[in-house]
Amino acid sequence: MGAKNVFATFIGIFQSLMGISAIILAYLLYYNPDFIAVRTIFNLQEAHIAFYMMVLFIVGFFATISGVLVVYEWSSRS
Amino acid sequence: MAEEGTERRIGLFYGIITGLGSTLGIEFFVLLDYAVELAGPGIVISLVLAGLINLLIMFNYAELSSSISMVGAEYTFTKAAFGGFICFLSGGLRWLSSIFTTTLSAMGLAELVQYFFPQLNSSLVAVVLIAVFTVISIKGGRTVDLTTVLSFVLVFVVLGALSVMHGLDFGNFEPLVTRGLHPGVLAATMYSFSMYVGMRAIATKSPEMKEPGKVLPGAVLISTVICIVVYSGVSFFAVGVVPPDVELSGPLLVHVADIVMGPAGQLLVAIAWTSAAIMSLATSMSVQTSILSALSRDGYIPSVIFSPGSNSMTRYIAQLIGSLLAILLAATGLIVFVGYASGFASLLVFAFVNLSLIKLRMDRPDLDRPFKAPLYPYTPIVGIIIALALIVFVESSAVTLVLEFIMISLIIYHLKMMGYHRLRVAVGGINLGVSAFIALILYLVHTGTLLLGFSAPEHTALLVVGSVIAATFFTAGILNLIRSEKKEEEPVGRLWVE
Numbered sequence: 001m002g003a004k005n006v007f008a009t010f011i012g013i014f015q016s017l018m019g020i021s022a023i024i025l026a027y028l029l030y031y032n033p034d035f036i037a038v039r040t041i042f043n044l045q046e047a048h049i050a051f052y053m054m055v056l057f058i059v060g061f062f063a064t065i066s067g068v069l070v071v072y073e074w075s076s077r078s
Numbered sequence: 079m080a081e082e083g084t085e086r087r088i089g090l091f092y093g094i095i096t097g098l099g100s101t102l103g104i105e106f107f108v109l110l111d112y113a114v115e116l117a118g119p120g121i122v123i124s125l126v127l128a129g130l131i132n133l134l135i136m137f138n139y140a141e142l143s144s145s146i147s148m149v150g151a152e153y154t155f156t157k158a159a160f161g162g163f164i165c166f167l168s169g170g171l172r173w174l175s176s177i178f179t180t181t182l183s184a185m186g187l188a189e190l191v192q193y194f195f196p197q198l199n200s201s202l203v204a205v206v207l208i209a210v211f212t213v214i215s216i217k218g219g220r221t222v223d224l225t226t227v228l229s230f231v232l233v234f235v236v237l238g239a240l241s242v243m244h245g246l247d248f249g250n251f252e253p254l255v256t257r258g259l260h261p262g263v264l265a266a267t268m269y270s271f272s273m274y275v276g277m278r279a280i281a282t283k284s285p286e287m288k289e290p291g292k293v294l295p296g297a298v299l300i301s302t303v304i305c306i307v308v309y310s311g312v313s314f315f316a317v318g319v320v321p322p323d324v325e326l327s328g329p330l331l332v333h334v335a336d337i338v339m340g341p342a343g344q345l346l347v348a349i350a351w352t353s354a355a356i357m358s359l360a361t362s363m364s365v366q367t368s369i370l371s372a373l374s375r376d377g378y379i380p381s382v383i384f385s386p387g388s389n390s391m392t393r394y395i396a397q398l399i400g401s402l403l404a405i406l407l408a409a410t411g412l413i414v415f416v417g418y419a420s421g422f423a424s425l426l427v428f429a430f431v432n433l434s435l436i437k438l439r440m441d442r443p444d445l446d447r448p449f450k451a452p453l454y455p456y457t458p459i460v461g462i463i464i465a466l467a468l469i470v471f472v473e474s475s476a477v478t479l480v481l482e483f484i485m486i487s488l489i490i491y492h493l494k495m496m497g498y499h500r501l502r503v504a505v506g507g508i509n510l511g512v513s514a515f516i517a518l519i520l521y522l523v524h525t526g527t528l529l530l531g532f533s534a535p536e537h538t539a540l541l542v543v544g545s546v547i548a549a550t551f552f553t554a555g556i557l558n559l560i561r562s563e564k565k566e567e568e569p570v571g572r573l574w575v576e
Contacts, residue, residue, distance in 0.1 A: 008557050008561075011550060011553050011554055011557060012554065012557070014550055015550050015551070015554045018547065018550060059512070062505075062508065062512075063551070065505065066505050066508075066509055066551075066554050066555075066558065067554065069502060069505055069558060070554050070557045070558060070561075073502070073557075073558075073561040074557065074561060
């Protein structure tokens with residue numbers, strides 16, 4: 001596997017992890033658990049939570065899919 | 079038009095057994111009590127009417143199944159008539175409704191188990207039942223069908239005979255239409271219609287029938303008549319033993335059995351209930367496999383699920399996918415919700431199929447039709463009207479779930495139509511757009527145009543993290559674009575190319 005493939009795989013994995021993190025953050029926003037009160041940390045208004053969750057879900061889902069596609073194309077088929 | 083690689087081994091007898099096995103299901107036990115509440119003694123008329131309406135509509139199925147004798151049933155009919163998204167959606171909804179039926183049957187049986195063993199968790203029992211019947215279904219459903227159909231019919235014959243010996247009070251039938259023809263009897267007809275809907279499973283067996291043009295309508299006719307006799311007969315005995323206006327603490331049939339036979343009667347109904355649930359489970363699992371195979375055959379889902387002439391891996395994968403979803407639904411324990419969702423999905427498919435018959439009669443008058451539905455075009459029009467009328471009774475939360483499924487189907491369909499090459503180009507372009515948008519936000523924050531009220535360290539952290547995210551999306555976009563290669567896509571769409 002060449003340097004380009006390694007770099008692409010790294011970017012793909014990194015983007016997918018970003019996507020998964022965004023989705024996890026969306027869940028944390030919804031539940032706002034005691035051990036990590038996300039709403040308080042980011043000083044978010046209750047009325048805006050649904051909007052932030054939607055954005056995080058869409059971006060997270062897209063980033064995960066995009067990252068998987070990059071990894072699939074540059075590692076499996078190289 | 080026939081499917082290649084499928085052995086035609088089903089004759090009239092097993093065709094009738096298939097019809098009875100799929101129709102004499104759990105719906106009868108679940109729906110009868112409320113139907114009696116709606117119509118009173120007129121329930122007997124309602125059940126006969128519902129059966130006759132079902133017979134007319136099943137003739138539409140028989141025409142389509144005998145002329146398009148291929149795996150997939152409703153999905154294949156809509157594919158021949160409309161192609162494209164409607165057929166994909168029709169197949170998806172039919173598959174979904176089978177999963178709901180599997181879940182409902184398992185949950186219904188689990189409730190009965192819990193009635194006798196209150197310490198057991200009904201959701202857990204339902205999950206175990208689905209797992210067990212997945213194995214039985216894979217190993218071979220014919221034995222299960224025949225045994226359970228015979229036991230079901232036998233139990234009700236015994237119950238009916240003992241009811242007569244106990245003595246029927248014909249005063250319970252006066253007046254016959256206590257709650258009026260409308261809404262009483264007609265509302266009960268609509269409500270109890272679901273008891274017959276399982277009959278359409280015969281259509282899925284068309285590719286395996288020896289002479290679909292003769293066997294299929296014959297099996298539909300005979301099994302519908304038997305079902306009408308069994309349903310209306312049992313409800314007749316029930317009303318004859320228990321007056322319709324009596325407040326009951328448990329299910330009507332259990333109460334009737336208790337009056338005429340005591341605890342042994344309760345056991346007998348429990349056996350019939352179990353048989354009904356088993357039949358529903360076995361049939362819905364068989365339909366799931368059939369629909370999934372057809373969707374796979376046409377390239378909508380991975381081709382590993384469909385391989386003509388093979389009956390090993392194909393059957394396992396298709397069955398396991400449906401069973402896993404059914405297990406997840408069963409674990410929720412929401413039996414009423416699953417019941418409504420199942421009905422709604424089935425009704426939509428019903429409307430699509432009837433529309434397909436009309437369209438095919440107009441577009442392809444030359445199509446070889448070994449059997450033609452009588453009273454055309456009234457039969458498909460009646461089918462569409464009934465399907466739409468019944469949707470009014472569906473609970474709104476179930477409608478929402480099925481509409482969500484339709485939206486997901488729409489996305490999957492368009493992604494499939496788009497093709498892998500275009501998908502990668504689109505993903506690459508969106509990546510670049512997202513990175514440009516993040517860069518713009520960061521620029522506005524940096525210049526002070528967009529005020530976020532952060533402290534200096536937070537401001538710096540935001541710029542660094544934002545830059546990393548923007549750079550990642552930009553790089554991923556470029557990587558998606560430069561690696562995309564155009565490949566030939568598998569053809570998907572109409573059954574016949576004009």
